[in-house]
Amino acid sequence: MPAKCDIAFSLNGVKRELTVPAGMSALEMLRDRLGLTGTKYGCGEGECGACTILVDGSTVNSCLMFAADCDGRELVTIEGVAVSAAGERLRDAFVANGAVQCGFCTPGLMVQASHLIERHPGADEATIRRGIEGNLCRCTGYRKIIDAVAAAAKEKSHE
Template identity: 65%
Template sequence: MSLLREIRFTLNGVARQVSVPVTMTALAMLRDVLHLTGTKYGCGEGECGACTILVDGRSVNSCVMFAVDCDGRQVTTIEGIAADAQWQPLRESLVEHGGVQCGFCTPGMVVQASHVLSRDPHADRQAIKRGLEGNLCRCTGYKKIVDAVVAVADAGGKVAP
């Protein structure tokens, strides 16, 4: 067993304190220690985006981040986005536009799309495509995912808090 370290961070708005091996990835901590399984393992090397989370407002592939590096930070996962009313239009738009098929990439897409829209609530189609470039989807051909995010951007990104 590798060396354990205790870390404190804010996870989806709630202060957490966990003890994790120093070799553990943030993805493994979320899934195996904290049992938040919405964040997915797709490749383990930061190439597919299925494990996208937000760390201090930046989007990160949690499979290539050490769990211990969450110490002192604000971490948001799909579970946080799902419970956040301001992102309800985004989630509904994904559903209504048919941007979900097998759904395995969807949590990462939703987190990444929320990040793109946070940065630019009026992002245009091209900017949205670029923003989702790091998230692979094998089912939809991306069009309906992009359409869904564009529709939310056209509507002003997110509802007023």
């Protein structure tokens, strides 16, 4: 019998309890079991960043994380980031700076950028570029994403 794991964790600030197969990824759990489709499947190999989520305050590729490993941890997805004050500020910066085109990579970038700004308020261009190197975007050429993150980072540093 394939192993099932009972796990309990915090998801966007709400306690969740779930039974998941041991081999399931956190990405599958979020999308297929919990209906949180803001986190995207882009490659399944940790190369594109579309599935980026926050786990205990750090970003990870949820396609590389076992759902079972979420036990006892604090997860925040784009759905959680989007409704935080910092997330709203970042969203407004993405919108105003034209950082969104097809939008498929955007949730992952939003989560990664929120983490980057948290760690580096007022981050400079080079730090931002390195900070989002794990997020692929095929539409924008990144320029406007970098501008958006810089604008939000600057606001954060003025807080």
